[in-house]
Amino acid sequence: MASVEDRVKEVTARVLKLDSNEIQPQQSFTEDLGAESVQSIELVAMFEEEFGIEMDEEAALSVSNVSDAAEFIAKVCKEQGVEA
Amino acid sequence: MRLILFDRLSDSRKQFYPLALSRPIWELRCGITSLADKLIAKIGSQDVACFVPPYLADVYRERKSWPVNDVASLSNDDLLLVDARVKADSNDFPLDGPSQAICSPTGELLVARVTAGDLNGLATDSLDGLLEAVRDKVTVIEQNVQTWNYTWELVLSNPDQLIADFTECGRSGIEGAVEQPNAIRGNAADVYIAPGVVVHPMVVIDAEHGPVYIDEGAEIHPFTRIEGPCYVGKQSILLGAKCREGNSIGPMCRIGGEVEESIIQGYSNKYHDGFLGHAYVGEWVNLGALTTNSDLKNDYSSVTVCLDGKSSIDTGSTKVGSLIGDHTKTSIGTLFNTGAYVGAMALIAATGKPLPKFIPSFAWFIEGVVTKGFGKRKLYATAEIAMPRRGGEWTAAQLAMWDEIFSMTAPPREEAIKKGRRLLKSQNS
Numbered sequence: 327m328a329s330v331e332d333r334v335k336e337v338t339a340r341v342l343k344l345d346s347n348e349i350q351p352q353q354s355f356t357e358d359l360g361a362e363s364v365q366s367i368e369l370v371a372m373f374e375e376e377f378g379i380e381m382d383e384e385a386a387l388s389v390s391n392v393s394d395a396a397e398f399i400a401k402v403c404k405e406q407g408v409e410a
Numbered sequence: 411m412r413l414i415l416f417d418r419l420s421d422s423r424k425q426f427y428p429l430a431l432s433r434p435i436w437e438l439r440c441g442i443t444s445l446a447d448k449l450i451a452k453i454g455s456q457d458v459a460c461f462v463p464p465y466l467a468d469v470y471r472e473r474k475s476w477p478v479n480d481v482a483s484l485s486n487d488d489l490l491l492v493d494a495r496v497k498a499d500s501n502d503f504p505l506d507g508p509s510q511a512i513c514s515p516t517g518e519l520l521v522a523r524v525t526a527g528d529l530n531g532l533a534t535d536s537l538d539g540l541l542e543a544v545r546d547k548v549t550v551i552e553q554n555v556q557t558w559n560y561t562w563e564l565v566l567s568n569p570d571q572l573i574a575d576f577t578e579c580g581r582s583g584i585e586g587a588v589e590q591p592n593a594i595r596g597n598a599a600d601v602y603i604a605p606g607v608v609v610h611p612m613v614v615i616d617a618e619h620g621p622v623y624i625d626e627g628a629e630i631h632p633f634t635r636i637e638g639p640c641y642v643g644k645q646s647i648l649l650g651a652k653c654r655e656g657n658s659i660g661p662m663c664r665i666g667g668e669v670e671e672s673i674i675q676g677y678s679n680k681y682h683d684g685f686l687g688h689a690y691v692g693e694w695v696n697l698g699a700l701t702t703n704s705d706l707k708n709d710y711s712s713v714t715v716c717l718d719g720k721s722s723i724d725t726g727s728t729k730v731g732s733l734i735g736d737h738t739k740t741s742i743g744t745l746f747n748t749g750a751y752v753g754a755m756a757l758i759a760a761t762g763k764p765l766p767k768f769i770p771s772f773a774w775f776i777e778g779v780v781t782k783g784f785g786k787r788k789l790y791a792t793a794e795i796a797m798p799r800r801g802g803e804w805t806a807a808q809l810a811m812w813d814e815i816f817s818m819t820a821p822p823r824e825e826a827i828k829k830g831r832r833l834l835k836s837q838n839s
Contacts, residue, residue, distance in 0.1 A: 384788075
């Protein structure tokens with residue numbers, strides 16, 4: 327099964343129309359990957375759908391890069407009893 | 411005699427959402443005045459108290475000098491208790507004589523007169539307790555009491571109510587400044603321009619088919635056409651508006667574009683072009699440029715409205731526009747479908763297509779679906795900035811009220827968010 331970080335990259339690539347192989351863990355969604363505010367909202371929705379979780383939108387939107395997003399999502403999965 | 415207005419949480423109350431989410435039903439407008447103004451004028455009582463859903467009480471106390479949810483108001487005088495939905499003009503009220511309760515054929519207690527003497531033997535420690543005791547111990551009369559049942563009824567009644575209210579207020583003539591050249595069509599006696607109003611040159615006020623009342627401090631910019639019947643509220647500004655018949659515009663609004671047979675509660679902006687018809691718009695709403703609502707279906711069939719995100723109600727009317735709750739904002743180019751329900755505190759980004767007929771409160775409608783967006787705190791922050799611009803204030807009581815409304819309106823919003831995620835996923839696959 328793909329790691330949380332790999333799945334985050336796949337979702338990010340789909341939403342932002344990028345190649346997932348070119349997405350690096352430390353890249354910022356907005357500054358490096360070009361996510362506009364509407365796409366940030368879309369990313370949160372797509373992460374929730376991908377992992378089957380509910381995230382607090384303010385906490386989720388405060389996460390800035392891919393690696394931190396993977397860590398945040400893994401934590402939420404654990405809290406909500408969802409296998410990541 | 412003390413008039414007690416009451417507005418209790420019930421399924422029938424939900425029929426006035428999203429407008430009544432943040433105010434008692436009697437604060438809704440129809441014609442020149444609110445439903446409360448009409449009840450008070452009809453009953454003629456100077457002594458008024460009220461009972462509202464608990465979550466509204468603190469905010470309403472900030473707005474009104476009346477006792478709100480104060481059980482002390484249920485004693486020491488004859489009482490006339492009136493449900494918020496009772497129509498003032500269509501009913502006779504028991505202003506004297508013995509105690510009596512008037513119930514609808516379905517058993518709802520809508521009006522009750524209780525003498526001070528009879529109050530001594532009744533529970534007065536809560537409104538619900540008193541109404542229960544009245545039903546048990548006082549003569550009950552079954553009567554077909556005329557009530558308002560849905561928000562769109564106010565919109566559909568607005569033109570006739572404007573005419574009735576203009577006659578009732580008895581004002582006429584020009585007390586403000588009307589700069590020339592200008593045109594007033596129809597009977598000059600059907601126009602009232604209050605003190606402090608400024609009507610710029612090149613404005614047409616057409617009272618041929620109904621009266622026009624422009625209230626204190628309003629400003630009418632050039633190339634505005636106002637067709638009667640119409641009411642323009644205090645300090646509102648019309649900016650070259652095509653203001654067709656049957657509009658009630660509350661205080662401190664900014665109105666441009668085309669507006670027809672609509673009610674705008676107050677403090678809202680529809681600055682730019684775009685059509686608003688047969689709509690009821692709450693307070694602190696901002697409609698972006700070219701926001702337009704449909705109020706007529708292409709097949710001329712009656713319009714249905716969905717109030718809960720599930721089932722639709724046939725309005726029985728071919729003309730119903732949007733119901734838009736307080737603090738909702740729309741982007742440029744937003745298109746609302748016929749009979750759209752747009753919740754309060756929603757943020758709408760246009761898609762280029764007519765939007766769904768039900769948009770929940772606190773929805774961030776982005777990319778054609780309901781999302782969590784940036785959450786409610788971002789919406790509150792916007793309200794906190796917007797309100798002082800028109801003399802309002804975002805208070806701790808408002809924060810608590812909106813938090814409660816956020817919880818009350820969660821089920822359809824959460825359902826819509828889940829549906830939105832599935833749609834986004836399919837779009838991104």
